[in-house]
């Protein structure tokens with residue numbers, strides 16, 4: 001196999017990204033570092049110092065990537081997408097999951113457009129291809145009374161990573177390279193995701209939410225499946241029925257009763 005060294009070492013190109021996005025909120029304050037501890041950490045710090053909506057923090061590698069539930073996020077350098085978006089939507093804090101939902105949709109749609117892979121969404125905010133995790137989203141919110149002051153949405157998406165030894169990973173993982181057998185342009189993929197996200201965000205802000213719920217349920221990897229959830233106090237086993245208007249997962253438990261789960265770690269029973 002001929003190895004294309006240029007493509008393998010493709011760097012993110014902030015200028016190319018900026019030009020391709022044109023008039024976008026994400027070109028207002030685009031911050032690129034070769035290496036950071038965590039894009040979410042930096043985006044949160046900038047937000048607390050008053051950075052504007054649309055601030056985009058991009059990096060090639062992280063030394064202390066943050067995952068959900070206090071976990072770490074590991075990614076090989078210069079091969080994946082690692083970025084955080086700062087938003088200042090006028091919305092109640094309990095609606096923020098909608099933003100996570102549209103970032104998951106944008107990432108799935110972007111992957112489909114650029115490399116014809118259609119990842120599914122594993123509630124609440126992971127992307128999966130088959131049984132393997134492709135991406136994870138970490139949303140961090142700062143509130144004033146019950147309203148959102150700002151939200152940082154961070155995503156780690158495995159693009160050109162070549163999965164080898166997966167020891168130490170909590171879940172089996174994959175990448176777009178692994179799914180397609182070819183190197184994917186991270187620049188093109190990032191541009192596609194950001195364009196889609198901005199369109200969806202505009203709709204959400206103007207109140208057009210229903211179609212996104214529908215798409216979210218359609219793309220859900222777990223609806224109709226038997227699942228086990230590690231919720232706050234207990235383990236619940238049952239059938240995933242739907243994701244409701246609050247972003248909560250509705251599960252039919254083993255007694256045939258519906259339970260609404262607001263957060264937790266889901267495993268699918270195959």
Ligand code: BTN
Nearest residue numbers: 038040065066067068136154156
């Ligand atoms: C998860 O699945 O647990 C969520 C992982 C989120 C990782 C991304 S990588 C870019 C951004 N910066 C971080 O420190 N975390 C998020």
